[in-house]
Amino acid sequence: AQSVTQLDSQVPVFEEAPVELRCNYSSSVSVYLFWYVQYPNQGLQLLLKYLSGSTLVKGINGFEAEFNKSQTSFHLRKPSVHISDTAEYFCAVSDSGGNQFYFGTGTSLTVIP
Amino acid sequence: ETGVTQSPTHLIKTRGQQVTLRCSSQSGHNTVSWYQQALGQGPQFIFQYYREEENGRGNFPPRFSGLQFPNYSSELNVNALELDDSALYLCASSLVGVGNSPLHFGNGTRLTVT
Numbered sequence: 269a270q271s272v273t274q275l276d277s278q279v280p281v282f283e284e285a286p287v288e289l290r291c292n293y294s295s296s297v298s299v300y301l302f303w304y305v306q307y308p309n310q311g312l313q314l315l316l317k318y319l320s321g322s323t324l325v326k327g328i329n330g331f332e333a334e335f336n337k338s339q340t341s342f343h344l345r346k347p348s349v350h351i352s353d354t355a356e357y358f359c360a361v362s363d364s365g366g367n368q369f370y371f372g373t374g375t376s377l378t379v380i381p
Numbered sequence: 382e383t384g385v386t387q388s389p390t391h392l393i394k395t396r397g398q399q400v401t402l403r404c405s406s407q408s409g410h411n412t413v414s415w416y417q418q419a420l421g422q423g424p425q426f427i428f429q430y431y432r433e434e435e436n437g438r439g440n441f442p443p444r445f446s447g448l449q450f451p452n453y454s455s456e457l458n459v460n461a462l463e464l465d466d467s468a469l470y471l472c473a474s475s476l477v478g479v480g481n482s483p484l485h486f487g488n489g490t491r492l493t494v495t
Contacts, residue, residue, distance in 0.1 A: 272423075300481040302483060304486075309488070310488050310489075311385070311471055311486035311487050311488045311489050312424070312471070312473075312484075312486040313486070314483050314484075314485070317483055319481055358423050358424070360423075362481060364481070367429050367436060367437035368414075368426045368429070368437055368439065369414075369424075369426065369484055370426075371416075371423030371424045371425075372423050373421075373422055373423050374421075374422070374423050
C-alpha cells in the first residue's frame with residue numbers, strides 16, 4: 269500500500285513571497301502523484317498531476333511541482349503567493365490500478381498581507 | 382460540462398439512525414468514489430463503484446454501503462450511525478481506463494451525528 273506524508277501542517281507566508289509545501293510518499297510500485305487544494309466549505313480541486321514524463325509539472329494558479337523518485341518526494345512550489353492562495357493543500361498518490369487515492373493530512377497555507 | 386453535485390449539503394442525525402447521501406457524477410465519467418474527511422484530516426477512501434458494482438473498498442465496516450445507478454449517479458448509505466461518523470463525505474467521479482484519471486470532487490455533505 270501507499271502512504272503520503274505532509275511534513276508541515278501549517279505554513280504561514282507573506283504575500284508575494286515564495287512558498288514550498290512538502291510531500292513525501294511511500295510505495296513499492298510506480299505511482300501517480302497529485303496536489304489538490306481545498307477552500308473552506310468546499311470539495312477538493314485538482315491543482316496538478318504527475319503521471320509520467322517530465323518531472324517538473326505545472327498546474328493552475330501558478331503552482332508547479334517536481335517529482336523526485338530517488339527522494340520519493342513531490343513538493344509543491346509557487347514563486348509568489350497571493351491572499352487568495354490561503355487554503356488547505358493535499359498531496360495524494362495512486363497506483364496503476366487507480367482504484368484508490370491515498371491523501372496526506374494536509375498543509376494549511378496562510379498568506380499574510 | 383456539468384460538475385459533481387452532492388446532496389444534501391448538511392445533515393444532522395442521531396446515533397443509531399441511518400443516512401443516505403447522494404451524488405451526481407460529472408458528465409462523461411463512469412466511476413464514482415466516496416471519501417470520508419474527518420475534521421483536520423485528509424480524505425479516506427470508503428469505496429469505488431464502476432458499472433454499478435463495487436470496485437474496491439477501504440477500511441470501513443459493512444454498515445457503509447453504496448449503489449451506483451445506470452446514469453452513473455451514486456448513493457452512500459450508512460447504518461447504525463456512530464458519533465465518529467461525523468465528517469465531510471466527498472463524492473468524486475473519474476473515468477476509468479483513460480490513463481490514471483484524476484478524481485473530480487463535489488463540495489461534500491457535512492454529516493453531524495449527535
